[in-house]
Amino acid sequence: MEKFYLTTPIYYVNDVPHIGHAYTTILADVIKRYKQLRGLRVMFLTGTDEHGQKIERSAARQGLTPQQLADRMVAHFQKLWATLNIEYDAFIRTTDAVHVRGVQKIFSRVMEQGDIYRGEYAGHYCISCENFIPDSVEETADGKRACPDCGRLTDNRVSETCYFFRLSAYGDRLLKFYEENPEFVTPRSRMNEVVSFVKMGLRDLSVTRSTVKWGIPVPGDPQQTIYVWFDALSNYITAIDYLGEGERFHGLWPADLHIMAKDILKYHAVYWPAFLMAAGLPLPRKELIHGWWLKDEKKMSKSSGNVLDPHILLRHFSPDAIRYFLMREASIGADGNFSHEGFISRVNTDLTNDWANLVSRTTGMIEKYFAGEFSGAGLYTER
Amino acid sequence: MERAVLELFDQYQFNRGLELVFDYVNGLNRYIVEAQPWNLAKEETDRPRLAGVLKTLCRAILSVNALLSPILTATTAKVREIFRSGDAGLGWKDLPEEFAIGQGTQLFPRVDRNAFFSEAEPAPAASQGATMQEPKTPETVSPPQGPVVPQADAATKLSAAPQGDAAAQPPAAPPSAAGEGLIEIGDFKKVQMVVARVLAAEKVEKADKLLKLQVDTGDGTRTLVAGIALHYKPEELVNRKIIIVKNLKPAKLRGILSQGMILAASDADNRPYVPFLPEETPIGAILK
Numbered sequence: 289m290e291k292f293y294l295t296t297p298i299y300y301v302n303d304v305p306h307i308g309h310a311y312t313t314i315l316a317d318v319i320k321r322y323k324q325l326r327g328l329r330v331m332f333l334t335g336t337d338e339h340g341q342k343i344e345r346s347a348a349r350q351g352l353t354p355q356q357l358a359d360r361m362v363a364h365f366q367k368l369w370a371t372l373n374i375e376y377d378a379f380i381r382t383t384d385a386v387h388v389r390g391v392q393k394i395f396s397r398v399m400e401q402g403d404i405y406r407g408e409y410a411g412h413y414c415i416s417c418e419n420f421i422p423d424s425v426e427e428t429a430d431g432k433r434a435c436p437d438c439g440r441l442t443d444n445r446v447s448e449t450c451y452f453f454r455l456s457a458y459g460d461r462l463l464k465f466y467e468e469n470p471e472f473v474t475p476r477s478r479m480n481e482v483v484s485f486v487k488m489g490l491r492d493l494s495v496t497r498s499t500v501k502w503g504i505p506v507p508g509d510p511q512q513t514i515y516v517w518f519d520a521l522s523n524y525i526t527a528i529d530y531l532g533e534g535e536r537f538h539g540l541w542p543a544d545l546h547i548m549a550k551d552i553l554k555y556h557a558v559y560w561p562a563f564l565m566a567a568g569l570p571l572p573r574k575e576l577i578h579g580w581w582l583k584d585e586k587k588m589s590k591s592s593g594n595v596l597d598p599h600i601l602l603r604h605f606s607p608d609a610i611r612y613f614l615m616r617e618a619s620i621g622a623d624g625n626f627s628h629e630g631f632i633s634r635v636n637t638d639l640t641n642d643w644a645n646l647v648s649r650t651t652g653m654i655e656k657y658f659a660g661e662f663s664g665a666g667l668y669t670e671r
Numbered sequence: 672m673e674r675a676v677l678e679l680f681d682q683y684q685f686n687r688g689l690e691l692v693f694d695y696v697n698g699l700n701r702y703i704v705e706a707q708p709w710n711l712a713k714e715e716t717d718r719p720r721l722a723g724v725l726k727t728l729c730r731a732i733l734s735v736n737a738l739l740s741p742i743l744t745a746t747t748a749k750v751r752e753i754f755r756s757g758d759a760g761l762g763w764k765d766l767p768e769e770f771a772i773g774q775g776t777q778l779f780p781r782v783d784r785n786a787f788f789s790e791a792e793p794a795p796a797a798s799q800g801a802t803m804q805e806p807k808t809p810e811t812v813s814p815p816q817g818p819v820v821p822q823a824d825a826a827t828k829l830s831a832a833p834q835g836d837a838a839a840q841p842p843a844a845p846p847s848a849a850g851e852g853l854i855e856i857g858d859f860k861k862v863q864m865v866v867a868r869v870l871a872a873e874k875v876e877k878a879d880k881l882l883k884l885q886v887d888t889g890d891g892t893r894t895l896v897a898g899i900a901l902h903y904k905p906e907e908l909v910n911r912k913i914i915i916v917k918n919l920k921p922a923k924l925r926g927i928l929s930q931g932m933i934l935a936a937s938d939a940d941n942r943p944y945v946p947f948l949p950e951e952t953p954i955g956a957i958l959k
Contacts (some may be wrong), residue, residue, distance in 0.1 A: 315683075315685075319683065320741075321740065322741040474683070600790055603790065604782055604787040605787075606779070608742070608743040609782075612689075615742050616685070618685075619687075632782055632784055635779070640779040640781050643696055643735075644778035645941070645942060647732055647750060648777075649703060650728045651753060653725055656712075657708070657725070
C-alpha cells in the first residue's frame with residue numbers, strides 16, 4: 289500500500305486553540321480520511337511547539353515552569369482534537385526527548401557539513417515572532433524597527449555571539465528546485481511569492497540564541513539554544529525517528545504534504561528545504577497553503593478581540609457541523625469568512641434540510657410502505 | 672458526479688466538491704417529488720416501481736454518504752448503521768439481499784438560532800431568520816412568537832389529511848416565547864387568513880426551493896412566493912384551495928414581490944405539508 293505522510297504545523301503553546309488551529313487540523317484530518325478512502329496508508333502528524341522566549345516569559349508571569357505551562361496547554365489542544373474527531377497518528381511535542389535529540393542530530397550534521405558557523409549578531413529582535421529584524425528594515429526616528437512579519441515596532445536590541453546557517457548559499461539551488469517542482473507550493477500564487485522572495489536574495493540566518501534558556505542546547509555549546517524555527521521545523525522528521533534513521537524514517541520521509549496557513553509559508557518553503565538540503569535529506573513533496581479565517585470580513589486577532597472560540601460553537605453544533613462548515617466555506621488560497629449567520633444557515637440548510645431530510649424521508653417511506661419486508665435483491669432499478 | 676467530486680477533492684478543493692455533492696442531494700430530493708412514491712403506494716401494481724424508487728434512493732444515499740465520510744465522520748457512520756451497510760468505500764452501492772433498515776435517528780437536529788446567538792454574540796440583537804415557508808420580510812427582527820407560531824398551529828388544526836410520505840412526525844415545537852406564550856384573541860385576529868384558489872404555479876428560476884403562485888382570493892388575484900418546491904410540484908397545487916395570510920407586508924423574494932404567504936405545517940426537518948381544503952370551500956372565506 290502506498291504511504292501518505294501529512295502534517296499540520298506544530299502549534300505554539302503560548303495561545304489556546306482558536307478556529308484557525310481547528311481549521312488547519314480539520315483540513316488535515318479530512319485529507320487523511322480521504323486518502324484512506326482512496327486506499328493509501330496514511331501517517332498524520334500534529335503536535336505542539338513549546339520552546340522560546342515567549343513561553344519562558346508567560347510561564348514566569350503565571351508562576352509556572354515553562355514545562356508546566358506547556359503541559360497545561362497541550363492538554364487543551366489534545367482535548368479539542370478528540371472532540372472534533374481528529375484522528376492523528378502521532379503527536380509530537382518539541383520537549384519530547386526524541387525531538388530534542390533529533391534536532392541536535394540535524395544541527396550537528398549541518399555544522400559538520402560546514403553550513404552552520406559561529407558569528408556575531410547585533411540588531412533588533414522581535415520577541416513576538418522570535419525573529420531577528422534585518423538591517424534592511426528602516427529605523428524610525430526613535431530607534432525602533434518594525435518586524436517584517438507582525439509589523440510591531442520594537443526597540444529591543446540584542447548583540448550576541450551565535451550560530452548562523454549559510455542560507456545565502458542556497459538561493460540558486462532553491463530556485464532550481466522550485467523550477468523543477470512548480471507544484472511544490474499550492475496554490476500557485478503562493479509559489480510565486482516564494483520565488484520572488486528568494487530572488488530578492490537570501491541572507492544567512494541566525495539559528496541560535498544565547499539569551500534564551502528555554503530551548504534545545506547546541507551540542508557542545510550549552511550556552512546557546514537552538515533558534516525556535518530550526519527547532520520547530522525539525523519536528524517533521526524527529527517525529528518519525530530521524531534519530532534512529534532506520535526503516536521507519538526511510539519508509540515515511542519525505543513528507544507528502546505539509547499543511548499550513550499563509551503566515552508561515554516562508555519558513556516552510558524557503559528555510560525548511562534549505563535545512564534539509566544541508567542535511568542531505570530529500571525535500572517534502574508538497575505544501576498546501578491556506579488563507580486565514582476572517583470574522584465578518586475582518587482578520588481575527590487577539591488584539592482586536594474577535595478571535596473565535598471553537599468551544600462556543602461546540603456547545604451548539606455537532607463536530608460534524610463544524611467540520612462541514614469549515615470545509616464548505618473555505619477555498620484554498622483565499623481567506624474564508626466566518627459569520628454566525630452564515631454558519632447557522634449553512635448548517636440548517638445543507639445538513640438539516642437537504643441531507644438529513646433526504647435520509648429520513650427515504651427511511652420513513654421504507655418503514656411505512658414496506659414495514660420490514662424490503663429486500664435489496666431482485667428489485668426493479670430506476671437508474 | 673462522483674468522478675468530478677473526487678477530482679476536486681484530489682486538488683484539496685473540498686468546498687467545490689461539496690457544492691457538487693449537495694447539488695446532487697437536492698436532485699435526489701427533487702426525484703422524490705417527481706416520482707411521487709406516495710401515489711405509487713396506492714396501487715398494488717405500482718409496488719415494484721415504488722420499491723425501485725426507494726432502492727435507488729438507498730443506493731444513492733450510500734454513495735453520497737461515502738463521499739461525505741471524510742468530513743461528516745460521526746453522521747456518515749450513523750447512516751451506514753441505519754442502512755446496515757458495512758461498506759464504507761466509494762462507488763455506487765449494491766444493497767445486501769437481506770436488506771433492512773435500522774432505527775432512524777435525527778442526524779442534524781436544527782440548531783436553535785436564538786440560543787446560539789445569545790451566547791455567540793451577546794450584545795447586538797440577533798436577527799430572526801425566515802423559516803422555509805415564511806417569505807423573508809425586509810424588516811426582519813420579528814419576535815420569535817411572530818406569525819410562525821399561529822401559522823403552524825392553525826395549519827395543523829386545519830389541515831386536511833396532509834399528503835406525503837412521512838410517518839406521523841410531531842410538528843416542530845414552537846419556539847418558547849417569553850412568558851407563558853398566551854395571546855389575546857385580538858392578536859390572533861390581526862392575522863387575516865383566507866381561502867384562496869391556486870390559479871397558476873411555476874418554479875422560480877435559480878431558486879431550488881421556491882414556487883411562484885398566482886392565487887385567487889375572491890376579491891382579486893395576487894402573487895405569492897412559497898418555499899415548498901422541493902416537496903410540491905407546480906401541477907400538484909394548481910386548482911387546489913389553500914390558506915393564505917392576506918395582510919402580511921409584501922416582501923421581495925428573488926426579485927418577485929410576494930403579497931402574503933401560504934400556510935403549511937412543518938415538521939422537525941422543515942418539510943412542509945400544505946393543507947388543501949375541500950373543493951366546496953368558498954374562495955375568500957375567512958379563517959377564524
